[in-house]
Amino acid sequence: MPRQAAEATILAAAERVFGQHGFRGTSMNEIAQEAGVPKANIHYYFGTKEELYRSVLEGIMTFWLHDADYWLVPERRACDGFEGYIRAKMMFSRERPDASRIFAYELLQGAGNIHHYLSTTLREHVARRGQTFAVWEEDGQMPRVDPAHLMFAIWSMTQAYADMSAQMNAVIGNAHLLESDFETGLQTILRLVLGFCNDVAGKS
Amino acid sequence: MPRQAAEATILAAAERVFGQHGFRGTSMNEIAQEAGVPKANIHYYFGTKEELYRSVLEGIMTFWLHDADYWLVPERRACDGFEGYIRAKMMFSRERPDASRIFAYELLQGAGNIHHYLSTTLREHVARRGQTFAVWEEDGQMPRVDPAHLMFAIWSMTQAYADMSAQMNAVIGNAHLLESDFETGLQTILRLVLGFCNDVAGKS
DNA sequence: GTCTATATTGAGATAGAC
DNA sequence: GTCTATCTCAATATAGAC
Numbered sequence: 001m002p003r004q005a006a007e008a009t010i011l012a013a014a015e016r017v018f019g020q021h022g023f024r025g026t027s028m029n030e031i032a033q034e035a036g037v038p039k040a041n042i043h044y045y046f047g048t049k050e051e052l053y054r055s056v057l058e059g060i061m062t063f064w065l066h067d068a069d070y071w072l073v074p075e076r077r078a079c080d081g082f083e084g085y086i087r088a089k090m091m092f093s094r095e096r097p098d099a100s101r102i103f104a105y106e107l108l109q110g111a112g113n114i115h116h117y118l119s120t121t122l123r124e125h126v127a128r129r130g131q132t133f134a135v136w137e138e139d140g141q142m143p144r145v146d147p148a149h150l151m152f153a154i155w156s157m158t159q160a161y162a163d164m165s166a167q168m169n170a171v172i173g174n175a176h177l178l179e180s181d182f183e184t185g186l187q188t189i190l191r192l193v194l195g196f197c198n199d200v201a202g203k204s
Numbered sequence: 205m206p207r208q209a210a211e212a213t214i215l216a217a218a219e220r221v222f223g224q225h226g227f228r229g230t231s232m233n234e235i236a237q238e239a240g241v242p243k244a245n246i247h248y249y250f251g252t253k254e255e256l257y258r259s260v261l262e263g264i265m266t267f268w269l270h271d272a273d274y275w276l277v278p279e280r281r282a283c284d285g286f287e288g289y290i291r292a293k294m295m296f297s298r299e300r301p302d303a304s305r306i307f308a309y310e311l312l313q314g315a316g317n318i319h320h321y322l323s324t325t326l327r328e329h330v331a332r333r334g335q336t337f338a339v340w341e342e343d344g345q346m347p348r349v350d351p352a353h354l355m356f357a358i359w360s361m362t363q364a365y366a367d368m369s370a371q372m373n374a375v376i377g378n379a380h381l382l383e384s385d386f387e388t389g390l391q392t393i394l395r396l397v398l399g400f401c402n403d404v405a406g407k408s
Numbered sequence: 409g410t411c412t413a414t415a416t417t418g419a420g421a422t423a424g425a426c
Numbered sequence: 427g428t429c430t431a432t433c434t435c436a437a438t439a440t441a442g443a444c
Contacts, residue, residue: 001409001410003409020313020314021228021313022226022228022229022309022312022313023229024225024226024228024229025226025227025228025313027436027437027438028437028438028439029436029437029438037410037411038410038411038412039411039438039439040410040411040412040439040440041409041410041411043438043439043440044409044410044411048438048439049437049438049439101312104308104312104367104368105226105309105312107367107368107370107371108226108305108308108309108312108367108370109224109225109226109229109370110224110370111370111371111374115370115374118370118371118374118375119374119375119377122371122374122375123374123375123377126375143395145392145395146388146391146392148372148375148376149388149389149392150392151375152361152364152368152371152372152375152389152392153361153364153392153393153396155364155368156360156361156363156364156368157356157357157360157361159360160356160357160359160360163308163311163312164308164311164356164359164360166311166312166313166314166315166319166322167311167315167322167326167356168352168356170315170319170322170323170326170327171322171323171326171327171330171352171355171356172352173323173327184350184353185353185356187350188349188350188353188354188356188357189357191347191349191400192357192396192397192399192400193396195396195399195400196395196396196399196400205427205428207427231418231419231420232419232420232421233418233419233420241428241429242428242429242430243420243421243429244421244422244428244429244430245427245428245429247420247421247422248427248428248429252420252421253419253420253421
């Protein structure tokens with residue numbers, strides 16, 4: 001197998017296994033079996049387990065910010081922006097649940113591997129959202145609110161459909177979340193956030 | 205040390221260490237040092253690492269349901285109920301962040317150790333919230349909404365202040381969350397949920 | 409570049425003295 | 427009941443043949 005294909009295969013397998021068992025709960029053996037390559041090859045391509053894990057994390061990070069830069073910009077109407085953004089986040093939880101879970105594990109551990117990323121790139125990213133929200137507030141499209149905490153709320157609600165899916169399955173009574181569950185969740189979250197941004201007249 | 209005191213000491217230490225590193229990331233050695241007892245004593249009192257972990261989980265579970273049974277009942281006004289419940293959940297994230305994280309780790313792992321609890325006790329618990337919400341909807345105090353998904357939203361937003369605190373710290377720029385951060389978060393969540401339950405006239 | 413066989417370490421668990 | 431010393435095994439990592 002050529003180098004590039006092998007690395008991609010291993011990274012994809014690692015994302016699945018890390019996403020299910022976390023960093024400490026995953027053995028190199030398991031990743032090797034999932035990828036269908038000998039264990040030694042993973043070390044040959046990626047060095048240590050931790051370096052492999054960091055590579056997986058980096059791939060996830062690049063995905064993280066795209067949606068907000070597309071949707072949460074002053075040129076849009078507030079309601080359109082929030083709806084598009086929340087839809088995109090729900091799609092991510094549905095299509096790449098393992099990536100979402102790896103991120104959640106990393107945060108639970110204290111985020112030691114991505115601290116630099118969080119306190120520079122993500123921090124500036126949130127600051128830009130703050131500028132967008134300031135314009136929308138000025139324009140009377142949404143009430144005054146702390147931008148960071150509003151983002152925290154949206155992230156947690158949408159990522160829950162990957163990170164807490166085991167709990168949702170048990171409560172709903174299915175083996176796994178269905179298309180319709182994601183749709184109901186989306187509508188519920190939209191009700192909360194759009195109700196909020198439609199509510200300006202009555203509040204301010 | 206008498207048996208009861210030793211067990212309580214070990215359980216408290218285990219909650220701290222499991223809450224920081226998760227089940228797989230925690231060694232019995234670390235718990236022993238945190239508790240200030242020899243490792244062998246932990247095995248004497250609790251058997252295996254997994255049995256100790258389950259004991260910690262059980263202690264957390266009993267706490268879980270109290271608040272909703274107190275606040276989300278038909279006798280209250282919807283707004284009062286939601287506000288009290290959300291305040292209680294935020295307090296839990298602030299005062300027992302390790303307990304919240306252990307629960308989050310367990311859900312990420314697939315909830316194998318608490319599946320029975322989730323699909324019986326918690327499921328019925330959510331069904332009772334559904335009855336409360338139905339009364340409030342009938343009474344025009346809140347719009348029609350899926351009860352389970354509304355609970356999912358509230359749980360994820362409030363627990364994020366324990367589970368995702370590393371991310372929040374980095375974005376806010378502090379070493380740890382302050383009293384004022386919890387207050388701002390609380391107000392943001394209340395805005396979303398109460399805006400929602402005040403919004404009935406304009407919707408239905 | 410690829411893989412088998414192995415060195416090394418760390419962790420769960422327990423035997424047995426006190 | 428309490429603790430030290432030790433057993434056993436699983437997992438990371440690498441040496442070295444092909």
